[in-house]
Amino acid sequence: QQQVRQSPQSLTVWEGETTILNCSYEDSTFDYFPWYRQFPGKSPALLIAISLVSNKKEDGRFTIFFNKREKKLSLHITDSQPGDSATYFCAASASSGSWQLIFGSGTQLTVMP
Amino acid sequence: GGIITQTPKFLIGQEGQKLTLKCQQNFNHDTMYWYRQDSGKGLRLIYYSITENDLQKGDLSEGYDASREKKSSFSLTVTSAQKNEMAVFLCASREGDTEVFFGKGTRLTVV
Numbered sequence: 001q002q003q004v005r006q007s008p009q010s011l012t013v014w015e016g017e018t019t020i021l022n023c024s025y026e027d028s029t030f031d032y033f034p035w036y037r038q039f040p041g042k043s044p045a046l047l048i049a050i051s052l053v054s055n056k057k058e059d060g061r062f063t064i065f066f067n068k069r070e071k072k073l074s075l076h077i078t079d080s081q082p083g084d085s086a087t088y089f090c091a092a093s094a095s096s097g098s099w100q101l102i103f104g105s106g107t108q109l110t111v112m113p
Numbered sequence: 114g115g116i117i118t119q120t121p122k123f124l125i126g127q128e129g130q131k132l133t134l135k136c137q138q139n140f141n142h143d144t145m146y147w148y149r150q151d152s153g154k155g156l157r158l159i160y161y162s163i164t165e166n167d168l169q170k171g172d173l174s175e176g177y178d179a180s181r182e183k184k185s186s187f188s189l190t191v192t193s194a195q196k197n198e199m200a201v202f203l204c205a206s207r208e209g210d211t212e213v214f215f216g217k218g219t220r221l222t223v224v
Contacts, residue, residue, distance in 0.1 A: 006155075032210045043203060043215035044156070051210075089155060095210045099144045099163050100171070105155035 003027055004092050006104035014112050019077040021107045023090030026071065030092040035064065035075050036103070038087045047088070048075070080111045115140035117216035119204050124221045128196040134189045134219045136204030145187040146205040146213070149173055156203065162187055191221070198223040 007022045023033070034049035050057040050064045050073070057064045063076045077084055090104040117138045126132045138145065144163050148156040158171030160179035168179055178190040187204060201220050207213040 034213070036213075043217055045215070046212045049212070091213075093210065099207070099210075100158065100161060100169065101146060101205075101207070101213055102158060103148070103156040108153075 003102045004090055004104040006088075006090050006107050008107060009105070010108040010110075012110045012112060013080050015080060015082060017080050019075075019080045019084070019109060019111070021075040021077075021088050021090075021109070023073040023075070023104055024071055025073075025092050027092070027094070028071075029094040029096055030102075031095055032093045033064070033066070033073055034091050034093075035062075036089040036091060038089065038106075040086075044089060077109075080109075082111045082113050085109055085111050115142075115214070117204055117206060117214055119202075119216040119219050121219060122217070124219055126191070126194040126221065126223050128194060128223060130191075130194045130223075132191040132194055132221070134191075134202050134204075134221075136187045136189070136216060137185055138187075138204075138206040138214075138216075139185065140206055140208070140214065141184070142206035142208045142214075143184070144207050144209075145181065146207075147171075147177075147179060147187065147189045148203045148205065150201045150203060150218075152199070159189065159202075194221075194223040196223055 031052040035047045036044035037047045038044040087106045093101040146161040147159040157173045162181040165184045201218040204216040
């Protein structure tokens with residue numbers, strides 16, 4: 001059973017467009033939601049994260065929107081650039097002691113020039 | 114800053130062989146993780162450890178053992194390598210609910 005789901009599996013956008021990546025989760029104990037970005041042949045690296053106390057987190061062109069009631073998050077990338085082409089992973093963890101960090105299956109983003 | 118070192122970088126094993134992957138971190142983090150990533154797929158949690166000598170199973174623990182004898186090191190053993198298995202094993206660490214840092218991975222091929 002997938003605890004963290006991501007959609008779409010892959011996405012192609014044009015340079016300058018806004019990209020929207022979706023994530024949902026099931027476990028109500030999850031309270032920390034990082035997004036990781038992975039370039040081909042590299043390890044994942046933290047891009048931006050949000051906790052349960054916030055509805056929105058912004059960092060430059062990257063914004064997380066969080067709907068706690070529906071257990072859904074989305075990552076918006078404004079003015080998408082070819083250099084943003086990578087796989088994006090949504091993850092979730094609970095601070096209630098276990099520290100288990102569960103990843104979604106990822107969205108492969110291609111930004112065309 | 115710190116670093117996570119995984120050894121070996123490449124591992125070629127034979128079917129049925131027991132294989133051990135090692136991970137060292139100098140962040141002084143309490144929590145360490147082992148993930149498996151198949152080509153073009155997501156990260157699946159194999160084992161994690163929240164402190165020295167602690168072990169917690171992830172969703173993919175069957176077929177693997179782990180050991181956390183020191184705070185700085187976390188090893189993973191493939192108990193019986195499966196023929197044609199090919200994946201990257203990623204070690205990671207974090208402190209509390211802060212950022213998770215990843216090592217560069219061990220690429221396993223079973224012939």
